[in-house]
Amino acid sequence: GDSVTQMEGPVTLSEEAFLTINCTYTATGYPSLFWYVQYPGEGLQLLLKATKADDKGSNKGFEATYRKETTSFHLEKGSVQVSDSAVYFCALSDWDQAGTALIFGKGTTLSVSS
Amino acid sequence: DSGVTQTPKHLITATGQRVTLRCSPRSGDLSVYWYQQSLDQGLQFLIQYYNGEERAKGNILERFSAQQFPDLHSELNLSSLELGDSALYFCASSLYGQGGETQYFGPGTRLLVL
Numbered sequence: 001g002d003s004v005t006q007m008e009g010p011v012t013l014s015e016e017a018f019l020t021i022n023c024t025y026t027a028t029g030y031p032s033l034f035w036y037v038q039y040p041g042e043g044l045q046l047l048l049k050a051t052k053a054d055d056k057g058s059n060k061g062f063e064a065t066y067r068k069e070t071t072s073f074h075l076e077k078g079s080v081q082v083s084d085s086a087v088y089f090c091a092l093s094d095w096d097q098a099g100t101a102l103i104f105g106k107g108t109t110l111s112v113s114s
Numbered sequence: 115d116s117g118v119t120q121t122p123k124h125l126i127t128a129t130g131q132r133v134t135l136r137c138s139p140r141s142g143d144l145s146v147y148w149y150q151q152s153l154d155q156g157l158q159f160l161i162q163y164y165n166g167e168e169r170a171k172g173n174i175l176e177r178f179s180a181q182q183f184p185d186l187h188s189e190l191n192l193s194s195l196e197l198g199d200s201a202l203y204f205c206a207s208s209l210y211g212q213g214g215e216t217q218y219f220g221p222g223t224r225l226l227v228l
Contacts, residue, residue, distance in 0.1 A: 032214035043116065043204060043219040051214040089157065093213050100213045101147060101159035101172055102206075 002027045006090045006105035013080055013112050021075040021108045023064075023090035031094040033057075033066050033073040034102065038087045047075075047088070080112045117141065118220035120205050126226045132193040135223045137205030139186055143218070145169065145211025146188040148180055151222070152201040163188055164211040195227045 006023040013019060025031065032051040036044040048057030053068035062077045073090060090105040117140035127133055139146050148160040150173075159172035163182035174180075177195075182188045192199060202224050206217040 034216075036219075043118075043221045044206075045116070045219070046216050049214075049216065093215075093217075100145075100208075100211055100215070101162055101170060102149075102157075102217060103159070104157040106156045 002031065002092060002094050002103050004090050004092055004103055004105040006088075006108055008106070009087075009109040011108060011110045013110070015082055015112055015114050016079045017112075019075070019077040019080045019084075019110070021088055021090075021110070023073045023075065023105060025071050025073065025090075025092050027071075027092055027094050029094045031092040033064070034091045034093065035062070035064055035073070035075050036089045036091060036102075036104075038089065038107070040086070044089065080110070082112050082114050085110055085112045116218040116220065118205060118207050118218050120203075120220035120223050122223060123221065124224050124226075126228065127195060128228055129195055129197060131195050131227075132191065133195065133225065135190040135192070135203055135205075135225075137188045137190070137207075137220060139188070139205075139207030140218050143207035143209050144186065145208045146182055146186070147206040147208075147217060148174075148188070148190050149204045149206065150201045151204060155201075157204075160190070162211060169211055192225070197227050200225055200227045 034049045035047040048059040050057040050066035091102040119138045145164045160174040162169040205220045208215040
């Protein structure tokens with residue numbers, strides 16, 4: 001079945017450092033790809049998404065490009081802030097037996113210090 | 115604020131009991147999803163409804179059931195509760211329940227089974 005693998009955390013960075021969180025996927029069809037963020041004590045918020053190959057999603061300085069050839073959707077940000085500290089989830093949505101439910105990776109905890 | 119509301123925020127109960135979690139989707143959204151988040155299993159899809167009808171099932175136990183009412187709110191019923199059912203339960207909604215649509219998450223209900 002479909003699956004998402006993302007790098008294990010925690011990731012600890014200093015403010016203004018460059019961030020990369022790796023995400024790869026396995027899917028039988030043509031999935032849409034998402035990054036969600038979860039701040040402490042809150043629900044998940046969509047950070048960005050891409051619905052077809054070579055699409056780039058971007059939001060709040062974060063970017064990710066849908067790479068079909070490498071089945072990847074890595075999250076990047078050029079300069080992180082303390083306020084970016086959160087758990088980041090890579091996810092896919094595909095038309096398969098699970099309908100259009102999101103299949104999530106295990107999440108990567110990011111901690112940014114000043 | 116995603117526009118998705120969930121009640122209650124916290125629930126503490128005993129093994130063997132039954133609880134009902136409630137979700138109101140964003141205004142206009144026809145599809146509702148339920149997810150379970152636990153430390154060992156991560157974020158797992160339970161069940162999806164579209165306009166009152168069950169659309170897809172994920173890793174939902176037989177002790178769990180759900181429904182979506184004519185006003186589109188949804189309820190997740192958990193019965194014969196076990197310690198392992200302690201988790202954060204999220205509801206999400208999307209417009210038509212189609213692949214590629216953004217799912218908007220509620221703040222979650224934290225269930226503790228003692």
